[in-house]
Amino acid sequence: MEKITRNKLQGITLFFSILLLFSTACRNEKHPPLQPxxxxxxxxxxxxxxxxxxxxxxxxxxxxxxxxxxxxxxxxxxxxxxxxxxxxxxxxxxxxxxxxxxxxxxxxxxxxxxxxxxxxxxxxxxxxxxxxxxxxxxxxxxxxxxxxxxxxxxxxxxxxxxxxxxxxxxxxxxxxxxxxxxxxxxxxxxxxxxxxxxxxxxxxxxxxxxxxxxxxxxxxxxxxxxxxxxxxxxxxxxxxxxxxxxxxxxxxxxxxxxxxxxxxxxxxxxxxxxxxxxxxxxxxxxxxxxxxxxxxxxxxxxxxxxxxxxxxxxxxxxxxxxxxxxxxxxxxxxxxxxxxxxxxxxxxxxxxxxxxxxxxxxxxxxxxxxxxxxxxxxxxxxxxxxxxISYQPPVPVRFEQSFEGLFLKGKEPLNQSVSTFTTLDFEGTGLVIKGRIQGNGPSDYVADLDVYLNDSFIETCKLPLFFDHRKHELFFNYDLPKNTYKLTCKWTNPIPDVDIWMTEAIMYTDRKTLPPLPCPTYK
CATH class of the missing domain: 1.10.4080.10 (ADP-ribosylation/Crystallin J1)
Structure with missing residues (x-):
């Protein structure tokens, strides 16, 4: 009886020793020694x-x-x-x-x-x-x-x-x-x-x-x-x-x-x-x-x-x-x-x-x-x-989320000069027009591109010819009420040997959608 009790005590001691070692190892793995x-x-x-x-x-x-x-x-x-x-x-x-x-x-x-x-x-x-x-x-x-x-x-x-x-x-x-x-x-x-x-x-x-x-x-x-x-x-x-x-x-x-x-x-x-x-x-x-x-x-x-x-x-x-x-x-x-x-x-x-x-x-x-x-x-x-060093345990900064509530609806190629562009019809809550100003005009020239949605003036996009000073896109707006829109543009101060080239339109909406299938599915 005494032997059994001693064995049990030894077993319990061994168990808690292993548990202590495991616990210490976990603590050390989670919080390794710092050197402040x-x-x-x-x-x-x-x-x-x-x-x-x-x-x-x-x-x-x-x-x-x-x-x-x-x-x-x-x-x-x-x-x-x-x-x-x-x-x-x-x-x-x-x-x-x-x-x-x-x-x-x-x-x-x-x-x-x-x-x-x-x-x-x-x-x-x-x-x-x-x-x-x-x-x-x-x-x-x-x-x-x-x-x-x-x-x-x-x-x-x-x-x-x-x-x-x-x-x-x-x-x-x-x-x-x-x-x-x-x-x-x-x-x-x-x-x-x-x-x-x-x-x-x-x-x-x-x-x-x-x-x-x-x-x-x-x-x-x-x-x-x-x-x-x-x-x-x-x-x-x-x-x-x-x-x-x-x-x-x-x-x-x-x-x-x-x-x-x-x-x-x-x-x-x-x-x-x-x-x-x-x-x-x-x-x-x-x-x-x-x-x-x-x-x-x-x-x-x-x-x-x-x-x-x-x-x-x-x-x-x-x-x-x-x-x-x-x-x-x-x-x-x-x-x-x-x-x-x-x-x-x-x-x-x-x-x-x-x-x-x-x-x-x-x-x-x-x-x-x-x-x-x-x-x-x-x-x-x-x-x-x-x-x-007075060590600082990290705490989270404030929460921020970009492009909240915006979901990609689609992308449409334009590939034309703004001088030949007529209209773009789209439905959604956001629009980006990609493109660039290009040519051999004065380095300080800034093109004025007036943008209209449904014939209402939105803004004048300032487009410097000097690359380091220009916008990365011609136009963008992520804050549109959900609606159908007609985009038109007017270049108000064109000069010779300079062009504004429109490459793509990217449209956004307020919910995630999958792109349409290019052809019917077959059973």
Missing amino acids: TLSHSQLFDKVKGAWAGQTLGCTYGGPTEFRYVGTMMQDYIPIPWSEQEVKKWFDNAPGLYDDIYVDLTFVNVFEKYGLDAPADSFATAFLRAGFPLCHANQMARYNLMRGLMPPACGHWKNNPHADCLDFQIEADFAGIMTPGMPNTAATLCDRIGHIMSYGDGWYGGVYVAAMYSLAYISNDIEFIVTEALKTIPEKSLFHQCMQDVIRWHKQYPDDWKRTWLEIERNWSEDTACPDGVQLPFNIETKVNAAYIILGLLYGEGDFYRTLDISTRAGQDSDCNPASAGGILGTMLGYSHIPECFRKALPCVEDRPFSHTDISLNRAYQLSTRHAIQEILAQGGKQEGELFT
């Missing part, structure tokens, strides 16, 4: 890793940008790399680094005006910068030129590209300057990201910045990816997409291509960006953010593999590995980036990026200074060379 204390040299090394990783990732993916849309880049296709790769792009195509030089524009504002610089100062710097832009950035510049300030210039009713990835690829600065403080990073993103984005477009920047921030204090990629997502409202589509990728990674831990297929199957539809409607091209934030964390999760801390997977996923395949490389570079630190990559940087580290006066070496110095300022401003402490 960094020496100055460690902080500087991580800042260097952030900017260097972003530059290297952008360079690695440069040759494949938007060459693989709706398809992955298979393993048998080589991606070139050498010590001269970064220099080659600096010399011959410095515009590749558009995400970095827009990033640095905002860094420069912080340097000039301090951590509390108002949103208008960033918008003004963005407007005055001479770099060429596309999509959400281009439309934001157009809005700013006409006096529409943030957040209105990035709102989806004023910007058809509000959900595009523009801010996602430019938000690195916010995470780099806020070590272990993802909520402060989100506040900076609120101030700046609404210049060009809204909803998912803004969430992409918040999420990327939060991952950078957490990469300073954790060496656990899964924790960084998962914890940073807490800054995004759960009911948002962006959160749901990222959560799916994290879940698929657990389900298929050794097969990134299977997870890529699930992303494509479930999240590749883009009905907002006019350039991606009913096409495999996708510059929308969710899918490209999914490819960032695809590389991070399956790269498992390996710098080369992280860049390679984010690149081979396709679409914006220079910016996605740039974000992944920057986040991982922050976690590893510059000194732990593989030498075969680091060796490509010294020859360019003192060369300013295009359209800026900031080089990599200067970016390292500026962001380190800004990070120290933020650490102290947010309750952290400095003792000699040691910084203790």
Whole structure:
């Protein structure tokens, strides 16, 4: 009897010991040890890793940008790399680094005006910068030129590209300057990201910045990816997409291509960006953010593999590995980036990026200074060379949703000059007219295109001939009462050798519909 009792007690003890170990393991997996204390040299090394990783990732993916849309880049296709790769792009195509030089524009504002610089100062710097832009950035510049300030210039009713990835690829600065403080990073993103984005477009920047921030204090990629997502409202589509990728990674831990297929199957539809409607091209934030964390999760801390997977996923395949490389570079630190990559940087580290006066070496110095300022401003402490960070558990930002209540109804080719265009009849609640102004007129010429719906004047579309100043689309309106409409246009100030070319009409309605079958079905 005593033996049985002793055995039972031993069994119970063993059971609770196993339970305790399991419980401890689960806690450690869910909340791995954080490192909120960094020496100055460690902080500087991580800042260097952030900017260097972003530059290297952008360079690695440069040759494949938007060459693989709706398809992955298979393993048998080589991606070139050498010590001269970064220099080659600096010399011959410095515009590749558009995400970095827009990033640095905002860094420069912080340097000039301090951590509390108002949103208008960033918008003004963005407007005055001479770099060429596309999509959400281009439309934001157009809005700013006409006096529409943030957040209105990035709102989806004023910007058809509000959900595009523009801010996602430019938000690195916010995470780099806020070590272990993802909520402060989100506040900076609120101030700046609404210049060009809204909803998912803004969430992409918040999420990327939060991952950078957490990469300073954790060496656990899964924790960084998962914890940073807490800054995004759960009911948002962006959160749901990222959560799916994290879940698929657990389900298929050794097969990134299977997870890529699930992303494509479930999240590749883009009905907002006019350039991606009913096409495999996708510059929308969710899918490209999914490819960032695809590389991070399956790269498992390996710098080369992280860049390679984010690149081979396709679409914006220079910016996605740039974000992944920057986040991982922050976690590893510059000194732990593989030498075969680091060796490509010294020859360019003192060369300013295009359209800026900031080089990599200067970016390292500026962001380190800004990070120290933020650490102290947010309750952290400095003792000699040691910084203790006041860690911020992530909390969700406010909920936003672009293009709410709008559903794609169809797309119709136009392919004609506005001078020969007569009318377009459509039914719905929204309309986008794609096209361009073209020709050999004066560079400061601005065409005035009057748009009418059912013979009622709607607006005069200002169409600058200079590409950097124009709208990305000729006309758009997402706020129409549901009705049948007749669109007509009048070009009121035509000049010789210039034309306005209309390419497509995209129509929206208030409920989701399937396109009609081209021919009857047969039994």
